[in-house]
Every structure is written in C-alpha cells, then in structure tokens.
Amino acid sequence: xxxxxxxxxxxxxxxxxxxxxxxxxxxxxxxxxxxxxxxxxxxxxxxxxxxxxxxxxxxxxxxxxxxxxxxxxxxxxxxxxxxxxxxxxxxxxxxxxxxxxxxxxxxxxxxxxxxxxxxxxxxxxxxxxxxxxxxxxxxxxxxxxxxxxxxxxxxxxxxxxxxxxxxxxxxxxxxxxxxxxxxxxxxxxxxxxxxxxxxxxxxxxxxxxxxxxxxxxxxxxxxxxxxxxxxxxxxxxxxxxxxxxxxxxxxxxxxxxxxxxxxxxxxxxxxxxxxxxxxxxxxxxxxxx
Amino acid sequence: xxxxxxxxxxxxxxxxxxxxxxxxxxxxxxxxxxxxxxxxxxxxxxxxxxxxxxxxxxxxxxxxxxxxxxxxxxxxxxxxxxxxxxxxxxxxxxxxxxxxxxxxxxxxxxxxxxxxxxxxxxxxxxxxxxxxxxxxxxxxxxxxxxxxxxxxxxxxxxxxxxxxxxxxxxxxxxxxxxxxxxxxxxxxxxxxxxxxxxxxxxxxxxxxxxxxxxxxxxxxxxxxxxxxxxxxxxxxxxxxxxxxxxxxxxxxxxxxxxxxxxx
Numbered sequence: 415x416x417x418x419x420x421x422x423x424x425x426x427x428x429x430x431x432x433x434x435x436x437x438x439x440x441x442x443x444x445x446x447x448x449x450x451x452x453x454x455x456x457x458x459x460x461x462x463x464x465x466x467x468x469x470x471x472x473x474x475x476x477x478x479x480x481x482x483x484x485x486x487x488x489x490x491x492x493x494x495x496x497x498x499x500x501x502x503x504x505x506x507x508x509x510x511x512x513x514x515x516x517x518x519x520x521x522x523x524x525x526x527x528x529x530x531x532x533x534x535x536x537x538x539x540x541x542x543x544x545x546x547x548x549x550x551x552x553x554x555x556x557x558x559x560x561x562x563x564x565x566x567x568x569x570x571x572x573x574x575x576x577x578x579x580x581x582x583x584x585x586x587x588x589x590x591x592x593x594x595x596x597x598x599x600x601x602x603x604x605x606x607x608x609x610x611x612x613x614x615x616x617x618x619x620x621x622x623x624x625x626x627x628x629x630x631x632x633x634x635x636x637x638x639x640x641x642x643x644x645x646x647x648x649x650x651x652x653x654x655x656x657x658x659x660x661x662x663x664x665x666x667x668x669x670x671x672x673x674x675x676x677x678x679x680x681x682x683x684x685x686x687x688x689x690x691x692x693x694x695x696x697x698x699x700x701x702x703x
Numbered sequence: 704x705x706x707x708x709x710x711x712x713x714x715x716x717x718x719x720x721x722x723x724x725x726x727x728x729x730x731x732x733x734x735x736x737x738x739x740x741x742x743x744x745x746x747x748x749x750x751x752x753x754x755x756x757x758x759x760x761x762x763x764x765x766x767x768x769x770x771x772x773x774x775x776x777x778x779x780x781x782x783x784x785x786x787x788x789x790x791x792x793x794x795x796x797x798x799x800x801x802x803x804x805x806x807x808x809x810x811x812x813x814x815x816x817x818x819x820x821x822x823x824x825x826x827x828x829x830x831x832x833x834x835x836x837x838x839x840x841x842x843x844x845x846x847x848x849x850x851x852x853x854x855x856x857x858x859x860x861x862x863x864x865x866x867x868x869x870x871x872x873x874x875x876x877x878x879x880x881x882x883x884x885x886x887x888x889x890x891x892x893x894x895x896x897x898x899x900x901x902x903x904x905x906x907x908x909x910x911x912x913x914x915x916x917x918x919x920x921x922x923x924x925x926x927x928x929x930x931x932x933x934x935x936x937x938x939x940x941x942x943x944x945x946x947x948x949x950x951x952x953x954x955x956x957x958x959x960x961x962x963x964x965x966x
Contacts, residue, residue, distance in 0.1 A: 563826025
C-alpha cells in the first residue's frame with residue numbers, strides 16, 4: 415500500500431456506522447444516539463468524539479478549520495488539524511468563511527455560519543442530567559418521558575445562593591421543544607447562535623460514545639425562569655487588539671503583578687476586525703468648545 | 704378526629720393484588736377501597752408484606768396480578784399499571800405523594816431545602832423563581848421549620864427536621880393520595896409526637912387520603928381511621944382502628960396488641 419492510513423484514519427465500515435448514527439441524530443434533534451466509538455491515537459478528553467465525527471463526514475473536497483477556545487493556534491487545534499492533513503490530505507484553513515467543516519472545542523465562531531457549513535463539537539459529558547441523576551438507565555428514561563424538572567433545580571440553587579444564574583458554560587438548552595441538551599462546554603454567550611442556525615451542528619462524545627445533532631433551522635432555547643431570564647455574558651472592556659465590543663472576550667493575565675488584558679477568544683475574528691480597523695481609520699470627533 | 708365523607712366515590716380501589724417473591728413472601732389477595740379524606744393504616748410485623756403492598760400502590764412496583772384503580776382529579780378512572788409509564792410517573796409526581804421511611808432517600812441532599820421543596824413544582828412546570836421561593840418558604844413554616852433556613856442544606860438538619868422537610872417536599876404539589884412508609888421510624892418519642900401532630904393537622908386541613916405503613920400501633924391509633932393487619936403476605940383482619948385495637952379477633956392481632964409495652 416502506498417498510503418499508510420485509510421482516508422481520514424478510520425476504516426470505511428466504521429465511518430459508515432458513525433454516519434448512520436449521525437443520520438439518526440439529525441432526525442431526532444437533541445437525542446443522544448449511542449455509537450461504536452473507536453480508540454483514536456489520542457487520549458480521551460482531547461476530542462476523540464469530535465475527531466471521529468469529522469473523520470466520518472470528511473470528503474476529499476472539504477476544507478477543515480479546527481479551533482480550540484476559539485483560537486486556531488492552540489495545541490489541541492493544531493494537532494487535530496495536522497492529524498487530518500496527514501491522514502486525509504485535505505485542505506485546511508483558519509478562515510471561518512472558507513471552511514466547510516469546523517471542528518471546535520469550547521466556542522462557536524463569532525462570524526455567522528452558512529448553510530454550507532457543518533460544525534463538529536467535542537463533548538466531554540453528553541448528558542445534561544448526569545450531574546443530577548447518576549444512573550444512565552434512569553436518565554434515559556427521564557429523557558424519554560421529558561422529565562426535566564430537575565434541570566431547573568440547579569438554576570434555582572444558583573439564584574438562591576448567588577442572586578443570579580451562575581452557570582456560564584455548558585448551559586443546558588431545550589432543542590426543538592423536546593430534548594434538553596448539553597451544548598458541550600461552550601460559554602452561554604454562544605447558546606443563542608445555535609437557535610435557528612443555518613449550519614448543521616454535530617456533537618460527538620468519544621468516552622461516553624454518544625452522538626447528537628442540531629439540524630439547521632431548529633429552535634434551541636436555553637433554560638431559565640420567567641423572572642430570571644437567560645442572559646449572555648457582557649464585558650465593561652473591549653478587545654485590546656481589535657477593539658471589538660461584540661465578541662466573547664478572554665481575560666489574560668500578562669505579568670506577575672496581575673495586570674490583565676481582554677482579548678477576543680476567536681482569533682480569526684479578531685484578525686479580521688483589526689484589518690478592518692486599519693483600512694478605515696477611526697473618525698475622531700472633536701467637540702467644539 | 705374529622706370523619707371522612709363516605710358518600711363519595713373511592714379515590715383508590717384495590718382489587719385482588721398479588722406480588723410474591725416466594726411462598727407467602729410479598730403480598731397476596733389484597734383488596735380494599737380508600738375514600739377521599741380517609742387514613743388507612745397497614746400494620747404488621749417485619750416481612751409481612753406491608754412495604755411491598757405500599758410500593759404496588761404507589762406505582763413503584765408492578766404487581767403480578769390484580770388491579771389498582773385511581774380516581775384522578777380530571778375525573779378519569781385510571782388503572783395504575785395499564786396507563787403506561789409516562790402517565791404513571793406524571794401521576795406519581797403530581798397527584799401522588801410518597802414519603803420514605805428514611806428522609807435521606809426522599810430528599811436531594813446536595814441541594815438546599817428550598818430547592819428540595821421547589822423540585823416537584825418545577826417538575827410540573829412552575830417557572831417563576833419568586834413564586835417557587837415564596838411557596839417553599841410558606842411550606843417550611845407549615846412544617847414548623849424556620850423559614851430563614853430555606854438556603855441551608857438538609858444535611859445540617861436534624862432527623863426530625865429532615866422528615867418534616869420531606870413531607871413539605873411531597874405535599875407542595877397538593878397531592879390527593881399520600882403514601883407513607885414508617886414516617887416516624889428512627890425518631891425519638893417527643894419528636895415523633897410533634898411529627899404525628901403535624902401530619903394529623905395537615906391531613907385534616909388538606910383533606911388528604913393517606914395510606915400509612917407502620918409497625919407502631921400507637922402511631923396507627925393516633926392517625927388512622929381504618930386498619931389492615933397483615934401477616935405472612937395476607938390481610939388477616941381489617942376494620943375501624945378502635946375496633947381492631949380494642950377488640951382484636953384474629954389470634955395474631957391479639958398477640959400484636961398485647962405485645963405493646965405501656966410505660
């Protein structure tokens with residue numbers, strides 16, 4: 415054999431079985447479909463679920479973007495991108511609008527996605543009921559019977575102890591008015607982006623061997639109380655690199671004195687904003703005294 | 704003691720229920736009617752099938768044969784094990800209330816008292832935080848727990864308080880049929896007395912129908928209108944509480960009544 419690996423590492427039968435699982439996941443939005451997850455050449459927790467999903471949907475003409483915490487240049491993103499460059503010889507990119515498949519961990523890109531794009535999420539704990547109900551048999555039954563009252567217990571506790579809903583990531587959401595879903599550890603800032611999105615969202619959990627999906631134009635509503643509605647994070651600062659006030663900001667400590675700066679977590683978005691800013695110099699308004 | 708109104712339809716009809724784990728182990732040939740506002744006690748020694756019967760009645764354990772028919776608030780007449788699991792579980796968290804012997808089995812220990820009471824409200828669709836909280840606080844007062852402790856965890860409560868919290872958690876959705884398994888088990892006598900007093904008041908005020916399993920005849924005397932005595936999986940004697948306790952007919956009941964210690 416000339417090639418050391420089959421296209422995109424996994425064998426064709428495995429990829430077919432995962433695609434079959436994905437079809438079921440798309441047909442039942444938010445429902446967790448079990449699949450025969452394979453051992454991947456990376457540890458659990460590094461995105462084995464996402465990598466298997468990407469491997470099974472990847473075609474020769476696809477362009478792949480991989481991000482970790484929004485950035486293209488972090489370890490996890492770089493190694494997964496190189497993995498597919500090596501095993502599938504496909505094009506990769508850091509440009510959100512050029513990518514046909516975006517594998518992500520912890521973020522959804524700031525730029526709005528289109529109908530030609532698929533976002534693949536790496537999921538550590540697929541079941542939002544897991545922290546409340548330890549038994550898999552029982553939690554599956556609760557999903558089947560739509561017994562989601564306990565999901566609000568966690569939110570109640572947040573408000574009673576802290577005065578507001580303090581869940582900031584992996585914020586549970588109701589998909590298509592039927593299944594409550596863990597959107598993977600993305601900040602709740604990104605939850606509204608999933609609602610009625612043009613792009614297809616696929617979720618893969620490698621350790622727990624579960625797939626789920628949000629098809630395009632599907633409603634995704636974050637859980638909340640009538641008198642404590644769902645809210646996304648807000649910052650007093652703007653990005654120190656691109657001055658964006660709309661994007662999700664990371665707080666970075668830059669020296670031993672605790673000096674901090676706020677920067678966009680989405681590295682490609684930040685770059686684009688910076689280029690835009692340089693093209694049109696900001697108009698300085700001088701007030702007449 | 705407030706007497707039940709007997710011209711109504713029974714809320715629960717039990718017909719020839721059998722659930723056996725072995726010969727005479729479990730419960731068999733059980734039949735009775737329970738009317739709204741009525742408190743039925745099931746007494747008997749350990750292993751006589753009391754708890755098995757209660758589990759069958761509460762929807763937690765399907766009997767081998769027999770019918771358990773519940774008269775729902777909607778007017779529907781539901782056969783508990785023929786309506787499907789989804790509807791049965793909905794019934795269990797709305798119109799039924801189940802109080803466990805050990806409060807730790809019935810409470811969520813990792814969340815606050817307020818959330819414990821609020822859980823059933825949220826499970827039936829309540830989505831207003833302020834509303835849930837004020838309901839929780841008023842229930843804490845009804846079960847004689849200081850409303851200031853609404854954000855405390857049940858672990859920091861005494862055994863008696865935990866049991867009262869469990870009762871509040873169950874009664875908050877205004878169930879019509881409450882099932883209690885040894886609610887005073889493991890509590891000292893003075894705490895027991897206060898708990899019994901509270902249960903009796905709540906039962907009368909809310910017009911609850913109650914099935915209460917106990918091996919304590921004093922508890923039965925205080926709370927129950929009617930008693931069923933069980934031995935070796937069968938009901939051997941049933942009737943009004945005073946009648947059973949003051950004039951027992953069956954030899955086993957006579958033995959049971961005469962074994963009560965009086966200080």
